[in-house]
Amino acid sequence: xxxxxxxxxxxxxxxxxxxxxxxxxxxxxxxxxxxxxxxxxxxxxxxxxxxxxxxxxxxxxxxxxxxxxxxxxxxxxxxxxxxxxxxxxxxxxxxxxxxxxxxxxxxxxxxxxxxxxxxxxxxxxxxxxxxxxxxxxxxxxxxxxxxxxxxxxxxxxxxxxx
Amino acid sequence: xxxxxxxxxxxxxxxxxxxxxxxxxxxxxxxxxxxxxxxxxxxxxxxxxxxxxxxxxxxxxxxxxxxxxxxxxxxxxxxxxxxxxxxxxxxxxxxxxxxxxxxxxxxxxxxxxxxxxxxxx
Numbered sequence: 001x002x003x004x005x006x007x008x009x010x011x012x013x014x015x016x017x018x019x020x021x022x023x024x025x026x027x028x029x030x031x032x033x034x035x036x037x038x039x040x041x042x043x044x045x046x047x048x049x050x051x052x053x054x055x056x057x058x059x060x061x062x063x064x065x066x067x068x069x070x071x072x073x074x075x076x077x078x079x080x081x082x083x084x085x086x087x088x089x090x091x092x093x094x095x096x097x098x099x100x101x102x103x104x105x106x107x108x109x110x111x112x113x114x115x116x117x118x119x120x121x122x123x124x125x126x127x128x129x130x131x132x133x134x135x136x137x138x139x140x141x142x143x144x145x146x147x148x149x150x151x152x153x154x155x156x157x158x159x160x161x162x
Numbered sequence: 163x164x165x166x167x168x169x170x171x172x173x174x175x176x177x178x179x180x181x182x183x184x185x186x187x188x189x190x191x192x193x194x195x196x197x198x199x200x201x202x203x204x205x206x207x208x209x210x211x212x213x214x215x216x217x218x219x220x221x222x223x224x225x226x227x228x229x230x231x232x233x234x235x236x237x238x239x240x241x242x243x244x245x246x247x248x249x250x251x252x253x254x255x256x257x258x259x260x261x262x263x264x265x266x267x268x269x270x271x272x273x274x275x276x277x278x279x280x281x282x283x
Contacts (some may be wrong), residue, residue, distance in 0.1 A: 002264075005257040007249050015252075019260045023267045027274070031266045041262035120256075 012127035017120040025088045025111035028118060032091060032107065033058040043068075059085055064093065101129040175250050177221035182206070183214050187223060187237065194236040197226075 003020040010016045021028045031037045039054040052067040052075060062082045069075035077097060084092035089109050095102035103122040110117045124130035177183055182204055189195060189203060201211040215235055218224035222238045 002261070005253055005260055007253040007256065009249065017253075017256050019256070021260075021264065021267055023271050027267055027270045028263075030270060031263055037266055037270075041259060041266050044258040044262045 009130075010121075013124045013130055015122045015130065019118050021116045021118060022114075023116060024114055025109040025116045028116045029088045029091075029109050033085075042066075058082055058091075101125060101132065103129070173221040174223065175254065177217050177223055178251055179254055180214070180217075183218055186211075186214060186218060186235075190224065190235055190237050194234050196232050196234055198232070200235065 003022070005017065005019045007015065007017050031041065033056070035054045035056045038056065039051055042054075043049050043051045049068050050070050052069055052072075054064075054066050056062075056064040058064075060082060062085075063079065064082065065077060065079040067075050067077050078095065080094040080096045080102070082091065082093045083104070084090055084106075088111075091105075091107045093105050095105060101124070103124045106121040106123070108119045108121075110119070122130075178187075185204060186200055189200065195203075197208060197211050197215060200206075200215070201208050204211065206214075215224060215226060219226060219238070224235050225238045226233050226235050228234075
């Protein structure tokens with residue numbers, strides 16, 4: 001049975017995504033912290049993005065770097081630092097590719113009866129930063145959201161046109 | 163916040179769930195285009211592009227007009243500036259990601275079971 005994904009804007013600066021997984025926390029945590037596993041699910045085919053490389057040094061102060069793009073001359077990079085790494089329960093990392101407006105991402109893994117409730121918080125430095133990011137586009141989906149952002153601006157400016 | 167009737171929301175989100183269709187909207191945001199232009203831009207057959215444009219038309223995100231032998235597409239009257247739409251798009255993105263994560267997790271569970279049996283043997 002498929003579990004439901006929920007997204008809520010908890011505050012002006014914070015988005016929260018939740019989902020239950022039918023496995024103990026150690027397994028779900030492993031899938032978030034081993035690059036060879038992480039890259040199997042982070043970029044589903046429906047995203048239309050190609051993950052060129054995925055480096056993750058999952059320890060406090062360790063860095064990660066994801067490089068996307070179909071050809072080497074036109075790539076997008078996402079990078080940051082792990083601020084907290086508590087095995088099987090908590091991960092915190094920064095999203096530095098966007099400069100000071102990037103959010104801090106906190107992922108918590110809460111195990112109950114052999115299942116894991118996962119919550120991913122994205123805390124932005126300001127309401128404006130979250131709004132500007134297109135309601136939380138500071139992860140690997142940023143490229144698509146920027147397209148959507150342009151689209152919304154275009155749709156907004158053409159409102160009322162028949 | 164604008165409240166859309168559910169059927170219209172469903173049509174919008176279904177239309178936006180496809181990367182090509184999002185690309186078409188983004189392209190039409192810059193300038194109107196014919197089906198032929200769009201098919202070329204997205205490396206698709208005319209039939210394939212007509213289907214995508216049809217879905218966008220049903221969702222009222224795109225309108226088309228036939229002049230002579232050319233069908234021109236432009237952005238429709240719908241606007242998607244409310245936050246509900248953003249959040250739903252974002253949710254779909256994470257949902258498809260987590261569906262993939264389910265598969266990885268199931269594989270890890272399976273391996274644990276196999277390893278557990280090996281240890282007991």
